[in-house]
Amino acid sequence: MDSLSSDVCYDILRRLDGATLASAACACAAFKAISNEEKLWEDVCSSTWPSTKQDDVKTLISSMGGFKKFYAACFPLIVNKSVPEFSWRNYPEYPEEWTETEYYGDYDELESVSPSDFVSIVDIKYKEKTICSKVLWGIPNATVRDGWFSDCPFRVDLFSYASRDDDHAGEVTLSVSDGLPPVTSIEQERKDGKLWQELHDGIKLSWIIVNSKVKQAANLSSWCAIDGQRHWPTSQDFLLHFGSIVPAKDIIPCQLVKCIITLKFRVTHIEGSETHTTLNLTELCMKLGDMEGGHVNGRKSLFVLKEALSCDRSKDYGLVLESCRLYSKVQSEIKEEKIRYENRLERSYILGGITAFVLLCCYFL
Numbered sequence: 366m367d368s369l370s371s372d373v374c375y376d377i378l379r380r381l382d383g384a385t386l387a388s389a390a391c392a393c394a395a396f397k398a399i400s401n402e403e404k405l406w407e408d409v410c411s412s413t414w415p416s417t418k419q420d421d422v423k424t425l426i427s428s429m430g431g432f433k434k435f436y437a438a439c440f441p442l443i444v445n446k447s448v449p450e451f452s453w454r455n456y457p458e459y460p461e462e463w464t465e466t467e468y469y470g471d472y473d474e475l476e477s478v479s480p481s482d483f484v485s486i487v488d489i490k491y492k493e494k495t496i497c498s499k500v501l502w503g504i505p506n507a508t509v510r511d512g513w514f515s516d517c518p519f520r521v522d523l524f525s526y527a528s529r530d531d532d533h534a535g536e537v538t539l540s541v542s543d544g545l546p547p548v549t550s551i552e553q554e555r556k557d558g559k560l561w562q563e564l565h566d567g568i569k570l571s572w573i574i575v576n577s578k579v580k581q582a583a584n585l586s587s588w589c590a591i592d593g594q595r596h597w598p599t600s601q602d603f604l605l606h607f608g609s610i611v612p613a614k615d616i617i618p619c620q621l622v623k624c625i626i627t628l629k630f631r632v633t634h635i636e637g638s639e640t641h642t643t644l645n646l647t648e649l650c651m652k653l654g655d656m657e658g659g660h661v662n663g664r665k666s667l668f669v670l671k672e673a674l675s676c677d678r679s680k681d682y683g684l685v686l687e688s689c690r691l692y693s694k695v696q697s698e699i700k701e702e703k704i705r706y707e708n709r710l711e712r713s714y715i716l717g718g719i720t721a722f723v724l725l726c727c728y729f730l
Contacts, residue, residue: 374399383409383436384680406432413440414488414571416498422486429580439573439584441678443609445621445688478667479578480504480514486573487523487649489537489628492544497537497646499523507663518660524649537646539564539630548632548642551600561595561603564630564644570607572626572651574670581674585609585624585651587685601632603644610688611653611673613665619656622669623692626651656696657703 374395378386386409390400399405410417410432417426417435426435485501501523507514524537541547544567546559554560572586586607593605607626614620629648653661653669661669679685 369395371395371399375402375405379405379408381409383413383440387437401433403431403433406436410436414486414498414573415495416486416488416500419500422500425484425575425577428577429575429582435582438582439571441680442584442587442682442685443611443624443673444677444679444681444684445610445612445692446677446684447691478671480507480663480667482576482578483667483670484575484577485521485523485651486571486575488571489646489649490569491539492567494543496539496543497524497649515664516662518652519663519666520650520652520660522648522650524646539644541642545642545644551596551632554632555596555600558595560632560642560644561593564603565590565593565605568605568628570605570626570628572607574673576671576674579671579674583674583676583678585611585673586626587682587689589682590628591686591689599631602647603630603632604628605630608651608689609673609685610692611669612676613661613669613672616665616668616672617655617661621692622653622655622661623689624651624673625654656692656699658696658700 378389378396378399381389383406386400386405390397407417407423410426413436416422417432426432429435481503483504485499487497487499487501488495489497501521504521539545544563546563548554548560566589568590569588570586570590571584571588573582573584575582587609588607590605590607593603595603605628607628608624611622611624612620613622616622627648627650628646630644631647633643633645653666655661
């Protein structure tokens, strides 16, 4: 290695992906010194997340400590190795009459976490080909003093079909030329599911959230789809779900929140013409849900997003799936517990009604 010039070493390292580059830095002193070059990590980030090529995003990343630090924070995925037991009856009872401070929270505390602090850096790839890159600065139409945002379910729509109705310039599509299997009819696709499986396995999505105030970042997505639905809500729609399990200690009672990133494609094709099979991206949104299946409101979501920036992470995708599986298991148990409780309550009401009726009849007789 000593016989190689620094230029040759640099030329070797610049061809590596991020994980391999980090490993190579541990091989020898020469590689370690060269691997600290910021340009190498800028190229790695640009390859992994094409949206980081934008000048304003580059400036943001530089203010956070550089591309190497950014990659180290955003390449590993969020994991929660343990999911605590939780009962749906653990929610405290709240009084019907709330003061403004109790309802919306302490304004001073809220102002420390502002919607304008968060930046969304989103990239979608299909078979390593980038099909969509977008950067969203702040949370649209949201302020901490805005009542509707604080109380309503949190949701960020990065891409919606309505926004494209009058402008097809930004349309995101996939076709047979991109590697999609041809579809002669929706009926045939329902039987074999080739297009659905190809979409489920081929799409990779990254949703990086950055807090520009505290200079922290994390990837809220799972890269690969966790689950999805075929033909929903119509026979021509495919729905994919990405996301992660985010800690919410002291924010909501269940202490964990599921970040749900929804990607929806619609199939369009000319009947009988395989070469014209096309998928149009019609929706891309992110929301937060609790273990009871309800949506987290805007006020609490800001604190959840802030908490996500400092939680545990791993490069092991299996751990991500395991944390999602544990969360879904507890969620199902809560749902079953709630159904059992409601059934017992219903039976007690029926039994009480019958008893009251019998006693009333005995009284009059």
